Amino acid sequence: MKKPVFPVHDIGMAVAMEDYIIEMLNITKEFPGVVANDNITLRLKRGEIHALLGENGAGKSTLMSILFGLYQADKGEIRKNGEVVRINNPNDANNLGIGMVHQHFKLVEIFTVLENIILGVEPAKAGFLQKSKARERVLKLSEQYGLKVDPDAVIEKISVGMQQRVEILKMLYRDNEILIFDEPTAVLTPQEIDELMEIMRGFKREGKSILFITHKLNEIMAVADRCTVLRKGKCVGTVDIDKTSKEELSRMMVGRAVSFRVEKKEAEPGDVVLSVRNVTVLSKTHKKYAVKDVSFDVRAGEIVCIAGIDGNGQTEFISALTGLEKISSGKITLCGVDISKASIRKRSKAGMSHIPEDRQKYGLVLDYTLEENLVLQRYWQLEFQKNGFIKSNAVRSYAGKLIKQYDVRSGQGPITVVRSMSGGNQQKAIVAREMDKKHELLVAVQPTRGLDVGAIEYIHKQLVAGRDAQKAVLLVSFELDEVMDLSDRILVMYEGEIVGELDPKTTTVQELGLYMSGAKRSTVKEF
Amino acid sequence: MPEKKNTTKKVFNLESVLKSKGFSAFMAALFAIFLGLIFGFIVMTVASPANSLPGFRTVLLGGFRRLGDVFYFATPILMTGLSVGFAFKMGLFNIGASGQYTMGMFFALYVGFMLKPADGIHWLICVLAGFLGGLLWGLIPGVFKALLNVNEVITSIMTNYIGMYLVDMLIQSNGAMYVPSKTRTAYLPQSAQLPPLGVDNSSVNISIFIAIFIAVILYIILNKTVFGYELKATGYNRFASQYAGMSGKRNIIITMAVAGALSGLGGAFAILAPSTIPGSSMTYEPINIIAANGFNGIAVALLGNSSPIGIIFSALFISHIQRGGTLASLFGYKPEIIDIVISVIIYFSAFSMLMKSILDRIVKKRREMRTKDHAETGGKDDPDADNPARALDNDKKGVN
Incomplete structure (x- = not known):
């Protein structure tokens, strides 16, 4: 070496x-x-x-x-x-x-696999599609390269992995x-x-x-x-x-050595901070339940991770937990307060911090400056306003403090428009805001998505630091390494249900994968 | 502040000035006006080549001969402009300024005719009535939007018609207000008219100062208060405002009510203006026409980039061009020509982003020339800042 x-x-x-x-x-x-x-x-x-x-x-x-x-x-x-x-x-x-599989697939959701593959290079005779020829070719290609697909399945009905194969077949079909x-x-x-x-x-x-x-x-x-x-x-x-x-x-x-292991000591779980009981959430897109009868506890001083493949109800559950959507039944208690039907502001006051999944859509007002974004959860507190007027000096000095403490980098400091900042620093700003806000529970959804190793390392450290300060941390992640390294307990979500509770110290990635794909489930502790 | 950080010594730093938001919006507006004027000139040349030069000069400068009228006609569109601009800031399109304007006018008229308070405060009460009328009429689309999620554009278009027909009906059926033989309202008592500023042959009055004062107040509300912070946050990103626990419904209702009240004031200011002929007053003709000043407000707000301060200037500018245009009829031009010129200006102001990118390109060229001439000196900016490639990268990752 x-x-x-x-x-x-x-x-x-x-x-x-x-x-x-x-x-x-x-x-x-x-x-x-x-x-x-x-x-x-x-x-x-x-x-x-x-x-x-x-x-x-x-x-x-x-x-x-x-x-x-x-x-x-x-x-x-x-x-x-x-x-x-x-x-x-x-x-x-x-x-x-030259062909490309984009990170976000470019597929027509309501078309079939075959229709998507031939889109743009449709074999036609006198304006009529010649699908049978195309089908032959697609089947041959899929066999040749081991890309199993059903040419007549509709894109929106098939799994993400399958959609990716369609994208790959698109490239192959074009002889790339x-x-x-x-x-x-x-x-x-x-x-x-x-x-x-x-x-x-x-x-x-x-x-x-x-x-x-x-x-x-x-x-x-x-x-x-x-x-x-x-x-x-x-x-x-x-x-x-x-x-x-x-x-x-x-x-x-990165330009420097990076540690891959998350350094953390044994968790010392304290009192129950968040308790979720039989929570059910209706899906917005179809008539079924997106989240079905979910129950668990999160204690102070532990990181509990909800693992699972994207689209198995995690997003809907977090929306319901944080108040962005309503729950249809069940009960959520935070620090002894029933917040099942509370407004977002009330949940925030009760001690919930939330690092949202989509930082640009929910977490930030991109056209606001950094300092304005740093007080997004707190501008209404007496520290930052008096008689309805924002205390700009207080905002400025608070922003300065957070920027320094959390090392948020930007071109012009507090007055940088957040849109111009890099993704990593945008996320750091959110982390700074949510960690510094008085809270007992931190809900972090995909906190490291799209970030580079340096920033991931940083955010992991912050989450562990929060845990060590006896905060409860609820993490939702699709990254298996993150799930395994960071959490003290793993809850696996599959089709809206918790199908298993695992201990990261004794489980393997393969086993976790089996739970995630629904191939395996165990009885979860009854509440 | 941004100037300080980016300035490299000695050289005039066009870049840092251009980076300030307000400036680029201002420049974009100027470019829009400039291009609009060129096009307007072409229109005038086509319409009547011989008169185009003196005619165009009148359009441009004629307003200066009638400064009083420029301010007088600027007042109502300043108010409707503020109304539309204020709602824009929250991401709402208040196309209902016309109806709110008409409602405000009716309330002011009603108080002017039907109540007889002490002389000194009569006009003030009329103005307040106008405020209230507009507020109520703005509240309707606000409530529908907030509670039933009905698009405010649809509701406010309907309230435009409802307001106009309702007012026309109420006026025609009121003997004290309406003179059927002349198909207009009667003359308002002197006490209900706004105090004039004493410019000869002009109806300019105290309301222009009230309007400018209100614009300044709005500027403060938008930029210094908690309500303004919430309002703009909602306008920029309603998901983030929801996430931050802001009460979107309440803010929508308040915003539409305020926007309506501003338009209502516009209507009151227009109808309560003093007449230049003693013993008469402004009158309203109930002839089933939606008030144009409401729609002009949209243009004013667009050109003023929805900023209350910008709207003061854009209202004055549009009023100025309109006065000049009226005078251009001396050269045989129809007022419609002037309407075309104004429309063109508004049309071009929609290209303000394009104008800004052209400016940016010029700046970049200048910078390249400079770096070629001198060896690189001075510290570089943080590479993370203003990094569109990165922003783009993140955008891609942000979706889904």
């Missing part, structure tokens, strides 16, 4: 020596006020799986958008098979055999040989992730070349051949995976 790990990218060296299918040479892309890509060179060998690693805002998405024709580079060139090409739009990219995967594992269960890895290896065997954007180091180590690391718009280097380690990669990505 003593090999040099920061190889300088070798512009000007003999290019033709290696068989590169795509070369992005010296790409520079500037947006008003920022250089998103600064002289980045990325070379994709034929038939390799090439990971692209970097923090949020490092320029991964911009670089891939340039390759896929969504942006044009200011400087630099793209070569395919050694020849310079111009990619002005996604159609050009498609014609060059260069496949870009943008954070493909974010929405998958551990089992599905393993399957995807196998599928990617299959592509490699068939000679396709893969670009794999991610910030999950385990997956890179498992599947990639080489990895290019970006940091703050610059290329840090390209390394061979078998000559590097997770630690090296994370150091390249």
Whole structure:
């Protein structure tokens, strides 16, 4: 492991020596006020799986958008098979055999799998669709690469993992040989992730070349051949995976050593802070229950995690718990106060802090300044207002204190418009606000989603610090590592029910995965 | 504050000035006006080439010859502009300013004719009645929106018609107010008319000062108070305001009531203005027409970027152009031409974002020139700030 790990990218060296299918040479892309890509060179060998690693805002998405024709580079060139090409739009990219699976799928929900796959390249005769031919081809492809799909299933009815396969089939149907995967594992269960890895290896065997954007180091180590690391718009280097380690990669990505283990001492649970009894929530989209008869307790000084695959009622449950939606039956008690029907403000006063799942939709007023956002839960308190007038000095100094204490970085300090801040710092601002507010229960939903390793480490530390200060923490997370590392108890939610309570110290990721996919359930403590 | 942080020494820093929100909105408005005027000139040239130059000059400068009238006509649209702009701040589109305006006018008229309090305070009570009338008429869409989630645009369009027909009916059936032979209201008693400012041949009166004062009050409410904080937060992001425990329903009702009251004041100010001919007064003709000043308020609010201070200036500007336009008829231009010019200005003001991006590009070019000339000096800004690529990245991750 003593090999040099920061190889300088070798512009000007003999290019033709290696068989590169795509070369992005010296790409520079500037947006008003920022250089998103600064002289980045990325070379994709034929038939390799090439990971692209970097923090949020490092320029991964911009670089891939340039390759896929969504942006044009200011400087630099793209070569395919050694020849310079111009990619002005996604159609050009498609014609060059470049396909992309976006992080958020681009599927027509009410169409069938087959209809989605052929969308845009429909085989037609005199204006009439020739679906049977297409179906044959799709079935052949799905067999060839082990992508099991039902061509006649409607997209909105199938699982996320299945939808992803449809996206992949879309690329294959268009004969793409260069496949870009943008954070493909974010929405998958551990089992599905393993399957995807196998599928990617299959592509490699068939000679396709893969670009794999991610910030999950385990997956890179498992599947990639080489990895290019970006940091703050610059290329840090390209390394061979078998000559590097997770630690090296994370150091390249963040610029410093990062600890992966969450350091925490034994939990010392105290009194029950939150007690949920037989809570049922009606679904908004269909007539069924989104949350069915959920009961559990959270004590002071422990982190309880609700694990599960996205869409199994967690969002609805949290909405009901925090007061954004109504519960249809059941009882919620916080610090001895019945808050089943209380307003959001009352719940907040009773001691609930809430780091919402969608920070930009719920957590922040993006067009407000940082200081205005930092008092979003407290502006009405006497500390910040007198006779209906905001005490701007008090707000300013309070914001200054939080910014310093929680290291929230921004261009202009308290008066920065939050929209201009990076995602990590936006989240830090929310964490600062919710942690500093007087509270007994912290509800944190996906607190690290979309954040880079450095920020994740930071937020985990804060959650553990809250726990150690004898606060109750209720965490909802879809990230298995986070669930396993952070929580003191795990509740698994499947189709709106708690199907198991696990101890992270004695359970395995595989077992957790079985619970999450509904394959296994155990009797949960009766209340 | 932003100026301080970003200024690199000596060079005039266009960038930092442009970064301030108010300035760019102001510049965008100026650009809008400029382009609108060019287009207006083209329209006038097409309509009558020979007269276009003197005619256009009159449109531009004619208002200065009638300053009193500029202020007089600015008052009602300033009020309706504030009304629309205030509701905009909360994300509500108060298209019902016309109905509220008409209601306010009727209440003011009613008190003017039917009550006979002491002379000194008669007009004041009329104004307050107008305030109340508009408030009630604004309350209706507010209550419907808050409690039944009925779109305020639909309700307020309906209240425009209901208000107008109701007022016309009430006036026509009231012998003390209506003169059937002239199809208009009778002359208001002198005591009910607003104190004039003493400009010859002009109805300009004390209400322009009241209107400007109200604009300043609104500015303070929006920017310094808890209510303003909640109102703007709701306007920017109603989900976040809900999450923060703000009472959206209450705020919607209050906002619409205030917006209605502002329009109502506009109507009162218009009808209570003193006449230049002694013994007469302003009159209202119940001829089933929805008050145009309500819709002009939308234009005023747009051009003023919904800011109370901006709206003062946009109301004055639009009034100025309208006065000039009236005078342009001396050169044979129809008032409709002027309406077209004003419409064009409003149309272009919708492009204010485009104008701003053009300005940004100019700034960027300047900066590039500068960095080419001099070697890089001075500290760099925090890379996290103003980072659209990052924001974009986050946006992508934020969805779903």
